[in-house]
Amino acid sequence: MKGGFSKDSTNIHVDKELSGEKMRDLEQTPLQNRRVVEHYAAHLVSGMVTAKDVYAGDGTVLVSAGAVLNRQTIEKLNKWAVAKVPVLVEAGASPLQDPKIRQFMHNYQTSVHAVERAFDMIRADGEVPLQTFEAAADRITEDVLSTGNAVDQLYNLPPCDDYTFRHCVNVSVVSAMIAMWLKYPADIINAISLAGLMHDIGKSKLPSELLHKPFRLPPAKYELYKEHTSLGAELLKGRPDIGESVIAGVLEHHERCDGSGYPARLRAEDIHPYAKIIAIADRYDEELTINLNPEVVVSPYTSLEKVWDEVRRFDAKGCVTFMDNMTNFLSGNMVALSDKRQGRVVCINKEWPSRSMVQMENGEVLDLMDDGSPRIQYLVR
Numbered sequence: 591m592k593g594g595f596s597k598d599s600t601n602i603h604v605d606k607e608l609s610g611e612k613m614r615d616l617e618q619t620p621l622q623n624r625r626v627v628e629h630y631a632a633h634l635v636s637g638m639v640t641a642k643d644v645y646a647g648d649g650t651v652l653v654s655a656g657a658v659l660n661r662q663t664i665e666k667l668n669k670w671a672v673a674k675v676p677v678l679v680e681a682g683a684s685p686l687q688d689p690k691i692r693q694f695m696h697n698y699q700t701s702v703h704a705v706e707r708a709f710d711m712i713r714a715d716g717e718v719p720l721q722t723f724e725a726a727a728d729r730i731t732e733d734v735l736s737t738g739n740a741v742d743q744l745y746n747l748p749p750c751d752d753y754t755f756r757h758c759v760n761v762s763v764v765s766a767m768i769a770m771w772l773k774y775p776a777d778i779i780n781a782i783s784l785a786g787l788m789h790d791i792g793k794s795k796l797p798s799e800l801l802h803k804p805f806r807l808p809p810a811k812y813e814l815y816k817e818h819t820s821l822g823a824e825l826l827k828g829r830p831d832i833g834e835s836v837i838a839g840v841l842e843h844h845e846r847c848d849g850s851g852y853p854a855r856l857r858a859e860d861i862h863p864y865a866k867i868i869a870i871a872d873r874y875d876e877e878l879t880i881n882l883n884p885e886v887v888v889s890p891y892t893s894l895e896k897v898w899d900e901v902r903r904f905d906a907k908g909c910v911t912f913m914d915n916m917t918n919f920l921s922g923n924m925v926a927l928s929d930k931r932q933g934r935v936v937c938i939n940k941e942w943p944s945r946s947m948v949q950m951e952n953g954e955v956l957d958l959m960d961d962g963s964p965r966i967q968y969l970v971r
Contacts, residue, residue: 628674631667641676694733701726705755712794727784734766753879754801762786764871771911785839786868792822816852839864846903866905891943891966927964
């Protein structure tokens with residue numbers, strides 16, 4: 591049977607052609623950036639996308655081209671004894687081919703340098719150069735709203751000398767993304783981005799040795815470190831050109847909904863909404879930047895797990911929204927596993943992202959939840 595599966599007494603095989611109309615449809619979508627591979631039905635996993643219509647022997651379409659496979663669909667294909675199914679795989683094209691991503695990366699580096707200069711100015715004369723922060727926040731908000739996939743670019747950047755400044759920009763970007771996913775209007779997204787960018791400005795008043803520790807600080811120094819929230823708010827208070835909501839985001843970003851945070855051990859109902867968003871972004875990024883241990887590589891997948899482990903301490907709606915959207919971003923990445931092998935993430939385990947499903951170069955799909963399996967260790971740049 592031309593144009594579908596042919597079936598003799600025992601075999602079903604995939605037709606090698608796609609109708610011109612369906613191929614044009616695929617070519618007009620982001621799927622054009624993926625190559626096509628054939629997988630045995632036993633190797634299919636939820637989240638894979640079919641490259642062609644899949645037919646039964648009688649000509650019935652079992653699965654249409656461009657369909658996202660789920661468990662029920664895969665069970666149906668196995669029931670019909672389909673041998674192989676063509677699916678789309680990320681081709682690994684550089685996201686920097688997208689001019690919007692290139693512009694984001696340029697603006698990102700500009701923002702990091704701007705934050706570094708602003709910290710130097712605060713240390714020198716105690717004044718916050720608000721226009722510098724506002725200009726950076728404007729760029730970040732515009733990029734986030736236009737780019738859409740900015741977050742996954744943050745962790746494909748080369749190492750830098752001072753992660754404090756990169757962390758500030760990362761938190762601003764991630765906070766803006768969360769605000770966008772929560773459907774906040776553009777002006778509020780911008781205010782949250784600004785608060786995220788300035789959330790750690792109080793650290794400019796701390797001894798520099800507290801800012802470059804890759805490991806946890808001893809108790810006495812940690813108590814001093816915790817003062818950065820109040821110090822940051824003090825730097826901003828009394829200025830008519832800074833909104834109280836932005837100051838609250840700076841002051842309260844280490845508060846936790848269960849009352850375990852600082853500086854005032856506020857509970858959920860008393861924490862400002864901006865601070866709740868920044869808290870999630872800050873916790874996610876700190877393992878990847880501020881607390882970076884060069885001997886222990888931490889991936890975004892592991893950092894997501896740390897956020898999820900503490901979900902009861904964060905705003906539930908913001909945290910679930912963040913997790914749902916971030917797992918979509920992290921699907922399709924090339925990763926290195928703890929056993930040194932490399933593969934591509936094809937299906938995210940939302941509760942244990944570092945134990946997702948990974949397709950190896952030979953087509954084998956590993957479910958990292960299986961006992962004795964390796965874990966995702968880091969992104970392959």
